[in-house]
Amino acid sequence: MLVTLSLPSSTSHEITLPLSTMPASVSPAASTIRPSTDTLIRLASSDHGIQLKALRDVKNQIIGNRTKKLVYIKLGAVPAVASVLADALDGSGHSSTDLLVQSAAALGSFACGVDAGVRAVLDSGALPSLIQLLSNHDEKVIGSAARSLKLLYQSKLAPKYDLSENGSVELLHSLLNSENENANGLAASIIAHSCKASAEQKAFCLNGILAKLIDLLGGSISQRDASLESLASIMKSNHEVASQFVKYERGQALNLLVNLTNERSTRTRLLACACLITLRNVSSTYLRGRGTETKLVRYLVELLEEPGQVGEEASFALSSFIEDDEHLQKLAFDANAIDVLCNHLQKDPLQPKRLEGILIALARMCSRLEFCRAKFLQMQAFNSVSEALHHDCADVRGAACICMRNVTRSVQNLSAGFFMNENIVIPLLELLHDPNPFIQLEALCAISNIVVNFRTSNSSFIRWGGLKQLVQLSVSMDPAIRSNSLCAIRNLTFEADNKCKAEVFKELTASSLASLMSDPDPSVQEQALAIARNLTGGSLESIQYAFAEGGIILDAVQRQLECASTVESGIQGIFVLSNVASGRDAHKDAVMDRLLHNMGSGSNPPYLLRFMQSNDSSLRTASLWLVVNLASPSCMGASRRIAKLRKAGVVSQLKIMVKDPCLDVKHRVTTILGQYLTFDDS
């Protein structure tokens, strides 16, 4: 779920045009008219009055009604309406004007939010006609065409605006210069749609559009707003264009932009903030030293309080700004963002878009900083997040899951068992079957955090069917689902008691765990190995899991270590062996045998030596813990194992590692050499 900064202007939805003066007749209510071929006949009539009425009937039925749109599209209404438009373009007079207005509006409605409608409008060849209307002398016609084209250009199916086409640059300039706010809004839509790639952004700059946009920052309100939207599109992720903007007239454009954050119009303020955020995302140096970041955060938090679309979009802008940046999250915290967001969250009812925005903003706030999570939980708004997990709107459910995921990173609250609660866990378990795969994954991540339960037992989670579900997901076709479900099982087994481990092992089974260690996906392998590590850690009797079913888990670990595709797999695998080697003599000897088997195979350097020589200090450290445990003098067979390790070249390698740059490695080497000296008689 991406949070973008391109803000639709206020007319991005269908509107009903005022009725023109036509002969009054009693019109049946739109809802009682059924789509039928009769409509097509009437649209093709030579009587303009009948055509006009048919257009209005169609338009009034399809506004906001996706089902009726699709029915009319199937009937072939779009080409019929396009034909009316084309004919009316050739005509003149008052009736032609009405036909132009209504046919343009109907086409816009078909294209609004429905891909099939966009395709039908484009296929009917109506686009050039609509563009032609922008040069009409009648403002109503221009307005109708501009609104409809704006709806069209909001769809990813719309063609990119071709600046190389004759007259297209001039048209864009004229739209920007126009006093008609629909024309300005259309220009912004066209630029936003056509400025995705860096080359496209550059093309708009080269054609004087950047300079025109900067110029219009001082224009009328709608020109200014359209310019701000367009500037954000042109500069997005583009160093070259952003740099041109910042340097323009020695920083005058940037100063103007910063000043616009103080404008009376809340919409302008928001768009100016969004533009500055775009600049900062290109390079944080652009806003440095001005206190702009602090002000931006404060303005956005203030804008959160605005009603309507501005308040709604402010939360998305804030989220985008503070994402992954602790410094900005701290600034937002200091500006009381969490209080404002939580106060809104607890208002009832909230429009889905606003709710989604608030949840995403809270999620970003709680992503990294514990004091933010603590503040959020203190505000007692967490129940609202749990309730949002049940929302009808998928975007809201998804946002609630992201929020849950980030808040459940709080170790303090995990330790207190705060989240292991059926009002939180059961809805998340249900979302594992959500039709939206993104939601499934986010719910899984939240569950994965919650089951890190430390002191309290995980029996409730198991009783609610959580373990069963995780095990089922471990064989999903989707590697991300497999990996994350295994991560959840890994977390479930962290410091788990014997009862929990036994339940996990019984449900997952040794053969399945062994098989997952060789999964084609490296992150699945890593998590499977980490589960084995956790199962074999803790109490001494846990080591038995490694030897279950004839030792298939140990064999699988061995195979993975021999061909470890990632450092993390190596670390987890070595720690499994290390945990086993921390047991009794028999356990240590079983590990030793496997090491020697690998060392004797001769085809590749033995993995233990390879890992000890790794560039990764964590892998070197892990391999040394294996040696520490094998050489532990508290067991009778220590001297025998040390002799074998020496023969295998391990002791020589250790001596090289005495001056390892990693302190942890150095300490373990010292420990092992000390143990070795205890037994060395040379």
Next chain:
Amino acid sequence: MPVRVVDSSAPSQVSGGNSGSTCPQPCTLLSVGQAFSGTQNVSNVQKDEAWRVNVRIQGFDLDHGYLCGTMEALNVPMADTPVITFWEGEIVDTKNHTFFTGKWEATLEDDIRHWSKFPSFSPLQSQVEADGGKSLDLSNYPYIFMRWKELYFVNVGTDCGLTIAGFYYVCFSCSDGSINGFYYDPNSSPFQKLELKSTNEGRSGFSFSSYQLQ
């Protein structure tokens, strides 16, 4: 038994530009899941008393100089059961936290007085007295200094007759995982000593578990 290594070299001071981190390096013996056991000496004028103590690390975030865990006190006279508390720790890394506490009613003098009770602190003392140790390079120092503050009782009420108003000055040895600490609370007996060793739950060696937050 692991061999104790005493490293007498003092940490270097950072001069001018700093090309690498000066913060303590990670140590597997001070990571999540690791357990320690020992005693806390709670002697007062009337008697000598020591409680058995078990500590477990639950969270560890070196970047933010943060760790947390539980502390379990056994054979507490006023309690029928072991008393468990949850604590959060600050790692003295000169970036997030310095040797100066700056809160919990601990003055600079209290800080120096307590830190200097750790032999491993003496090479650092002069620099700490000068600037809290901000310019020290602790990245190769074999000890990690921390403050641990208990936040709440996990299994008993606040009326259990015990206090968690103070905090511990803590020194961890990276070589063998031993922990020493001194409890500071202006309203309690001074310098109650915490002495812990890394435990391995009956194993002949060390085992390690892990979790991964998403």
